[in-house]
Amino acid sequence: MTTRFDHIPAAMRPAMQGIIPTCMSTCDLEGEPNVTYISQVWYVDEKHLAISCQFFNKTTKNVRENPPASILTTCPETYAVWRVNARYVESRLEGPLYEEMADHLAVIASMAGMQDVFRLLSADVYAVDEVELLHPGDPALTVGA
Amino acid sequence: MTTRLITPELEAHLEGLPGMYATTASPDRVPEVTRVLSARAEPGNDVLRVVVAGDSSTRFLECARAHPRAALVGVVVSTYRTYQFKGRVVGVEDATPEDVAAVDAYTAGFGELVKHVGIDPVRYLPTIAVPPDVVLRLGVDAIFDQTPRVGAGALVSRAEEAAR
Numbered sequence: 274m275t276t277r278f279d280h281i282p283a284a285m286r287p288a289m290q291g292i293i294p295t296c297m298s299t300c301d302l303e304g305e306p307n308v309t310y311i312s313q314v315w316y317v318d319e320k321h322l323a324i325s326c327q328f329f330n331k332t333t334k335n336v337r338e339n340p341p342a343s344i345l346t347t348c349p350e351t352y353a354v355w356r357v358n359a360r361y362v363e364s365r366l367e368g369p370l371y372e373e374m375a376d377h378l379a380v381i382a383s384m385a386g387m388q389d390v391f392r393l394l395s396a397d398v399y400a401v402d403e404v405e406l407l408h409p410g411d412p413a414l415t416v417g418a
Numbered sequence: 419m420t421t422r423l424i425t426p427e428l429e430a431h432l433e434g435l436p437g438m439y440a441t442t443a444s445p446d447r448v449p450e451v452t453r454v455l456s457a458r459a460e461p462g463n464d465v466l467r468v469v470v471a472g473d474s475s476t477r478f479l480e481c482a483r484a485h486p487r488a489a490l491v492g493v494v495v496s497t498y499r500t501y502q503f504k505g506r507v508v509g510v511e512d513a514t515p516e517d518v519a520a521v522d523a524y525t526a527g528f529g530e531l532v533k534h535v536g537i538d539p540v541r542y543l544p545t546i547a548v549p550p551d552v553v554l555r556l557g558v559d560a561i562f563d564q565t566p567r568v569g570a571g572a573l574v575s576r577a578e579e580a581a582r
Contacts, residue, residue, distance in 0.1 A: 298441030298449040
């Protein structure tokens with residue numbers, strides 16, 4: 274049975290570390306869905322998250338035309354799986370959020386050996402409409418255990 | 419003569435145990451993503467059998483029935499090679515024993531892969547073991563290379579080009 278929230282619960286925040294890639298889908302104005310991997314989902318506050326915008330141009334175009342997005346992320350410690358339904362709000366090109374995400378993206382890029390590929394264009398902020406816990410995972414698990 | 423979009427190279431990609439997700443969208447253009455438990459090409463055509471868990475894909479499947487467009491993305495975690503398959507939903511049906519067997523094979527193979535990143539598959543696999551009970555048949559009409567790099571998202575092939 275799926276558990277639902279109208280905000281980002283504390284238990285979901287470990288799934289926003291960027292260790293296991295997150296998946297995101299959008300839809301264009303003609304009704305064509307698009308799905309892609311994203312490097313980073315960032316906690317902003319209980320009702321907002323941010324996505325790193327690097328080079329996924331179709332996603333960028335879609336959400337500016339049609340804001341709804343569906344995001345699926347996995348906790349690297351317990352493997353709990355969360356789905357977030359959200360709406361694009363704005364893109365930040367500077368400021369503390371942008372700087373924090375750029376720094377964290379550099380770490381992810383280094384781990385993946387993609388320093389030359391991962392460059393933050395903007396921190397795209399989304400308003401959270403609904404969060405579903407699709408799978409509770411196993412709280413006894415930790416990576417590398 | 420019709421050329422298949424899903425070439426042997428792309429079939430090999432799907433058989434290379436990629437992490438996979440799929441999306442549909444409602445008629446009012448609200449997308450819904452779900453985890454894919456296995457995906458394989460039907461013999462001789464460009465239809466993918468995309469297996470999902472019905473209980474965590476309720477809205478995904480409702481959208482598929484109401485607005486028959488869908489997309490699937492798969493990345494091979496060791497190489498980051500990533501392809502997106504877009505197309506028309508040509509059917510939603512119960513999983514067959516062959517589909518369930520494909521999921522079992524995929525899950526076992528994926529368990530071997532996660533060993534290499536320090537995860538015990540015996541403890542990990544039960545957390546992703548969900549009933550593979552529904553198949554979305556995706557008639558692929560466009561394929562994109564989404565391997566992370568400058569220029570990611572380039573069109574690989576589209577149906578009208580393949581049919582020349």
